[in-house]
Amino acid sequence: MQMHPAKRVEIVIENPLVGRLTNALTEAGVTGYTVVPVHGGAGRSGRWTREGQIGQAGMAMVICLIKPERLDTLLEAAFAVVERHIGVVSVTDTLVLRAERF
Amino acid sequence: MQMHPAKRVEIVIENPLVGRLTNALTEAGVTGYTVVPVHGGAGRSGRWTREGQIGQAGMAMVICLIKPERLDTLLEAAFAVVERHIGVVSVTDTLVLRAERF
Amino acid sequence: MQMHPAKRVEIVIENPLVGRLTNALTEAGVTGYTVVPVHGGAGRSGRWTREGQIGQAGMAMVICLIKPERLDTLLEAAFAVVERHIGVVSVTDTLVLRAERF
């Protein structure tokens, strides 16, 4: 089956910032992403779980599949939001079906 | 530790189709997959979130780890289900422990 | 943007073992991971979904981004927990922003 090279960007970010991140992505021309819930985690700011939370806090994972040439635009837009906040960003090489969608 | 090359296929698909997809995978001889919930996303068919949904709608992510030589069978089975629907498919090279399981 | 090579380890494991796994990772010096809920899946031990479950059972996905040179330590720690249990482990090459965090 015909596959096309792409980048898979995975961003773990605090819930109150998800809207800002996806807005920034949209403004940067990124039209596709998927938001996955996160139940808990650990990092430089310590360990947490959903059960130890009240209200809107907690984190989410935003996954973007994108054409390789658009990666830098995306990362810059994402970084502007993520910069001052906790969370991580990773980029993996991948292949996608139906390239016309990206 | 001994690692074995494998493919990681990630399919984002509408909830009402998850059962059809996993059935198709099973019929194609794929015995292992993991279904992860999705909270929201955006694509060619617009932006959505769980909170703007009622009933069974929304999407899910199906992740399959598979021996490289079985990739084509899997993609064909998956594509037959996904074809007419919204959603994305990506394939990444990966390594797995305990190859006898795949 | 400056990216640094890293490994992305993805472990699917039973819920009652998540705490043990993250403790083992912490003891092995891994300070960062993300836990994602899993809604269902299939493998050598059969097919299951959240809806067919009562109580604490079910599975979760633990994702670790880690410096390549620390991979072996991580895998050994993880394997000690996962060994006798159902579940899968995969390792993918990736790139991360803000390497000082890993």
Place this chain on the structure above:
Amino acid sequence: MSDILALAGTNLISPIILSFVLGLAAALARSDLSIPEAVAKGMSIYLLFAIGFKGGASVAAHGVDGGLLMSVGAGVLLSFGLPLLAFALLKILTGFSRLDAAAVAAHYGSISIVTFVAATSVLESRGIMAEGYMVAVAAAMEAPAILSALWLVSRNGSGGRMEPGLMREILLNGSIVLLVGSFVIGLVTGEKGLGDIAPFIVSPFKGVLCLFLLDMGLVAGRGLLQSKGVIGLGAVAFGVIMPMTSSLIGLIFGLLIGLSTGGVVLLMVLAASASYIAVPAAMRVALPEANPAIYLTLSLGVTFPFNLTLGIPLYVALATQFTGG
């Protein structure tokens, strides 16, 4: 007329309607207020269980008459037939593609159980009785409309196909099973069973309905925002004209069968209301190329609020007039 307006006025000033309005307003103002999906689903299970059980217990108390079979038959007929009417109306009022029109039509042949529940609670507060078995009619009307819509599409060769397993999925769809199942439980355990669990399914019912409608308002409002520009004036007109027309057909059927005033109202409401759970899910499988933004916006964003606020009082007024009840 002024009577209807007065009725509508009283209806509008109720916690139930105002909760829906609050949700709608919060969504349109882009507040982050939201009810967790699991809780909303839990409340809908509660409402289905309660309404089914009460219907069954009421049939147990009053006995079944020939009306049950006739009403179910009428409901099935309506569910099969109304999509054809809707399809024709859509061709006149909108420029929707054949596929989109068929998908919308399926929704209007099927029913909205929350509209039904809201109507029940309006009847109750006015002291108007209705046949308990109308719940069974509601269940019977969920599915046939989907078949009509698929037939509308397949007539010209392409598009909709009856996927293997889809029919079973539709008929064994959670809300049908729960409604019919709890109806049967209510029927079997009767007054005694109802007495046992009344403090759970009767007393707090209206309050739960308020919170559920708050959520419906949120969902409808967010849907409207997300699909701005998807539907034009003609489509909005359809969303109001269609329920008014179908309610009249429901009225005729109800009078012919000889239902009580309350029964006639409920049949009108079932005819007038449009599905927003079972049918959308079926459409995603059977007609994936049809645009969900269109049918969800019409059903949930136009027709549901219309029925809830103006439609129900109108139907009550008409039914009272014609049954002399």
Place this chain on the structure above:
Amino acid sequence: MSDILALAGTNLISPIILSFVLGLAAALARSDLSIPEAVAKGMSIYLLFAIGFKGGASVAAHGVDGGLLMSVGAGVLLSFGLPLLAFALLKILTGFSRLDAAAVAAHYGSISIVTFVAATSVLESRGIMAEGYMVAVAAAMEAPAILSALWLVSRNGSGGRMEPGLMREILLNGSIVLLVGSFVIGLVTGEKGLGDIAPFIVSPFKGVLCLFLLDMGLVAGRGLLQSKGVIGLGAVAFGVIMPMTSSLIGLIFGLLIGLSTGGVVLLMVLAASASYIAVPAAMRVALPEANPAIYLTLSLGVTFPFNLTLGIPLYVALATQFTGG
């Protein structure tokens, strides 16, 4: 005998049992009806809190007597001992491996709190009183059976190991903590406390139980489908013979302690019921090689429905007979 059947009949025609049957039927018919995990967990927390609180308040009202300590002691003894009986029976009736048999045995020594709750509500509707502290006995019986099972496995050298932290996890397991905690709160705040929150934990209790059993039916039914062929006729026989046998042992203990009729019934039910939450989770950690499909199917798919439908009326009949209550 005909008496027992009549009792069973009345028992079967109750919203509680029929809700379970509805769930079971829906699952076996492969309907997509489902109750969100969070809501099901919420309901189980409600049930544990309510049953614990009411037990405590009842002890506060009637005073503690020596029966409390003796009953808890008897419960612990039963929980330690019944796995040995179960293990022996399994060796006779099935071909399960040592490991699987031990895992199953752990479940039957421990208890099912929903079966206990269902029995309480049967007693209530017949006007049979029971000691409030039976709730404490239930809590005490959850864990010891796990130790017995691990001992059964370790006896022949391999397999089960007491992972560090497992013991604490079992003893501080959510349902034990909630049951004991709310029992103590009920004990401390007494009738006044109960009065404060009765409209929450007393009146709607049976209704919530119905919805919870609907979910149990769904889960049990789906479990049966997923594990078709895992258990044979011998295992099914075990799933019925074991609770009947243990209930008799419970009967003897109850009579020796001098419990009231209701108390004897509840001790029989505790003995006869099998865990499906705490013990499975512990088994996944301690005996991961044991097959969960076996122990979940037996406990949830065979013994739970048996106790719910036939077992409880049988135990009530026996206890009434022997206590002369």
Place this chain on the structure above:
Amino acid sequence: MSDILALAGTNLISPIILSFVLGLAAALARSDLSIPEAVAKGMSIYLLFAIGFKGGASVAAHGVDGGLLMSVGAGVLLSFGLPLLAFALLKILTGFSRLDAAAVAAHYGSISIVTFVAATSVLESRGIMAEGYMVAVAAAMEAPAILSALWLVSRNGSGGRMEPGLMREILLNGSIVLLVGSFVIGLVTGEKGLGDIAPFIVSPFKGVLCLFLLDMGLVAGRGLLQSKGVIGLGAVAFGVIMPMTSSLIGLIFGLLIGLSTGGVVLLMVLAASASYIAVPAAMRVALPEANPAIYLTLSLGVTFPFNLTLGIPLYVALATQFTGG
């Protein structure tokens, strides 16, 4: 004094407080007891809706007087002003950075609606009436404190910035919208509306509050474990001295406005309580470098339990004393 202690004693022996203590104890003992996030959020929506509705219905019944506007004004003033006091106190008692101190200050100017709800239920059980519009005061006090805190930070040039959209987010925050919205619904539908849904929002209220406080205890306890060592003795002292001081300021305001005894108590409670939902979320956006462990531990782990157990009875005693009520 002994009076206050007696009051505190009675207060402590209530299902509400003991449920919180149970949650706290379970978390500290590292039990896995937990209430699903969706259920906890569902309960908080229920509590907000119920408290808002009842407030509105009570205003509808007793009429509005000038006190409403004055009280809302006083609330806004307190919310703006108390962060300055908190900031000064923190500079004296702790070594927190400017940023952390400002973030903590925002929490103490804002309010905790659960503390308010708990106080309402204490007043009720003592038969002390309060103005229904205190609910509106609560809503008005949520946001201003955030602005004060951002001003405290921006004064010295760096750090906090008012992100675009943040102001709207804060003002249209779910709990404010729900509280104000249900207050208005209660006001509009009045006694009749309340009668309709009282079996849902009045009778089971205290019971739901118990389960919600159980969850708060679990969250507070887990938070304390996770942030051991983050706050020192000075900070703990702040967590007790600050609410006592603000409650006195609230007392003065309440007396000046001429509120009833119950109204004075509630204004004291609002002043004394610290936010743990709206403000933390706003801080994550506006002051991401401030340490959440500090402000959550202080607000949820120190001040909330203090107010719940000792604070409320103290405020009731003081208000009774000074209003002569």
